[in-house]
Amino acid sequence: MTSEHDILIVGAGPAGMAAAMQLAGLGLSPLVIDEQPMPGGQIWRASEGARPDAVRRALGPDYAQGAGRVAEFRNSGVDYLPGTRMWHLEPGFQVFMSRDGAAFSRSCRAVLLATGAQERPVPLPGWTLPGVMTVGAAQILLKTSAQIPDQPVWIAGSGPLPLLYIRQLLAVGGKVAGYLDTTPRGGAGRALPHAAAAWRGRGDLLKGLKWLRELRRAGLRWLRGVGDIRALGEERIEAVCYTTPDGQLHREPASVLLLHEGVVPSIHATLAMNCDHLWSDAQGCFVPQVDAWGMTSVEGLYLAGDGAGIAGAPAAEARGxxxxxxxAQWLGHRLPEGAEPAARAALARALASRPVIDALYPPPDDDIADEAVVCRCEELTAGEIRAAARLHRGGPNQVKAYTRCGMGPCQGRQCGYSVNRLLAAEYGKSRAETGFFRIRPPLKPVRLGELAALQEGREAP
Amino acid sequence: MFRQLADSGSPSFLVYIDGSETVARPGDTVAAVLLRTAPGIARHTPVGETPRAPYCMMGVCFDCLATVDGETSVQTCLVEARPGMRIQRQKGKVRITP
Structure with a gap:
């Protein structure tokens, strides 16, 4: 592999793979790096792997499509480094990475961030107990290892992913003790203004309705309008508590509690590069601003996929x-006739149902309980963050300095939005105005030994 | 905490979790193996010494950190299990002095 690449793509999910293959088709040779051992991103994670027939059927045709895409990507001849973490990006660009315990850097003219999204942190009392994890995590375990949670399994939250995972889990013979649905009531009313979008995106929405019918037929215990969810236990979760809309408090035994309150773009790299971001009320997150070609406010730095706003895999491929x-155009190449209109039409189709999905599943805005851990790494509660806010009246960075909130290994990925939510409420400011932590390199932890051995332009191992 | 669905045809190999032989299969991440091996945890935290299990499985929570083949604080959800791998659950703060 040569170290001469004009273009570096970070992430080998739907957006990164589609972009790489498009560039290869234009005769350009990007380098693709990805943290995971295999291409496919989270949506198509481990799609090349072998699995029992029942699991393959349960994961369904959208997942099966991933194996084809990954094969196309592998056959495209694009240079690809799995197991590679980008931990610093300098304007210009110099990209710093680590692989197999060794750090190296590469210079390139354009960088495409296709780093996707993460599940929104769900800070509720007891969410750090073993046995509590995200719905996405459980689905990844089904994909990589045909692995299912021990009963009794509770699922709590909102959005399409819990419904999809419950369907998959039931299809492989798993059981769900109950779905604690936190979606605010009145979804149909919220979706009504988007009727035209609903018609254009009816394919996706009809698929969703089919899931709902199947889950009802399967006899899923589905509790709507649930609140005050907490996980109880000493060494691990033993019970889940929640209140129903009638005000009743319930306590049920639990072995596993899976949480999901939607997904948010990965913004650490774009924040560190000082790209412009806007707050999205519809998705409850900051979204990096891009032009019609996906270029951020930093010249030559591009963004595609869910990192540019949550829109799903087909949209990610089109944006890629x-x-x-x-x-290609920015680097001075001519585009083939028809390539752009085809990609734009695919993006418009993929985005059609999004306003309806956003309206049906709004981001959570209820109060975070004082005793809930907000910073999982430094083990700080919402009460401690509120106390620091009252004492010092500072923004996220001041609160970080006073409390160490956001200074652990996850670097604010699990507490950033919760701190933003707490401070906005505490000061009566908007979420946009409250802002996020200042993100500094390294974007991922790096060992001193790796740094010491760093040679610029060194070949990847 | 988790169990693997039976699959007679799939090959398996051994890894060692805190010295105990544990069955793993191709495609397993180390975090997946930890989750199905009692007590299903990856570590006790250095801050409050509380038990933690893998939480996000996609590299953003850093709760699945464990020692793998002598390397400390490895994100085990990003690492595939390999035959003979030695995995140690981390137990609270690292003590430099004995």
Whole structure:
């Protein structure tokens, strides 16, 4: 592998793979790096792997499609480094990475961030107990290891992913003790203004309705309008508590509690590069601003996939192709006739149902309980963050300095939005105005030995 | 905490968790193996010495940190299990002095 790449793509999910293949089709040779051992991102994670027939059927056709895409990507001849973490990006660009315990850097003219999204942190009392994890994590375990949770399994939260996972879990013979649905009532009313979008995106929405019918037929215990969820236990979760809309408090035995309150873009790299971001009320997160080709406010730095706003895999692929065309054009190449309109039409189709999905599943805005841990790494509670806010009246960075909130290994990925939510409420400011932590390198922890051995331009191992 | 669905045809190999032989299969991440091996945890935290299990499985929570083949604080959800791998659950603060 040569170290001569004009273009570096971070992330080998739907957006990164589509962009790489588009660039290869134009005769350009990008380098693709990815943290995971295999291409596919989270949506198509381990799609190349062998699995029992029942699991393959349960994961369904959208997942099966991933194996084809990954094969195309592997056959495209694009240079690809799995198991590689980017931990610093300098304007210009110099990209610093680590692989197999060794750090190296590469210079390139354009960088495409296709780093996707993460599940929104769900800070409720007891969420750090073993046995509590995200719905996405449980689905990843089904994909990589045909692994299912021990009963009794409770699922709590909102959005399409819990419904999809419950369906998959039931299909492989798993059981769900109950779905604690936190979606605010009145979804149909919220979706009504988006009727035209609903019609254009009816394919996705009909698929969703089919899931709902199947889950009802399967006899799922589905409790709506649930609040005050907490996990109880000493060494691990033993019970889940919640209140129903009639005000009743319930306590039930639990072995596993899976949480999900939607997904948010990965913004650490774009924040560190000082890209412009806007707050999205509809998705409850900051979204990096990009032009029609996916270029951020930093010249030559592009963004595609859910990192540019949550929109799902088909939209990620279309945005990947559009960003690839944008990069090629920016580097002075001519685009083939028809490539751009085709990609834009695919993106419009993929985005059609999104306003309806956003309206049906709004981001949570209820109060975080004082005793809930907010910073999992430094083990700080919402009460401690509120106390620091009252004492010092500072923003997220001041609170970070006073409390160490956000200074642990996850670097604010699990507490950033909770701190933003707490401080906005405490000061009566908007979430946009409250802002996020200042993100500094390294973007991921790096060992001193790796740093000491760093040689610029060194070949990847 | 988790169990693997039976699959007679799938090959398996051994890894060692805190010295105990544990069955793993191709495609397993180390975090997946930890979750199905009692007590299903990866570590006790250095801050409050509280038990933690893998939480996000996609590299953003850092709760699945364990020692793998002598390397400390490895994100085990990003590492595939390999035959003979030695995995140690981390137990609270690292003590430099004995």
């Amino acid at each position: 192709r559009i960003a690839a065309l944008g990069i």
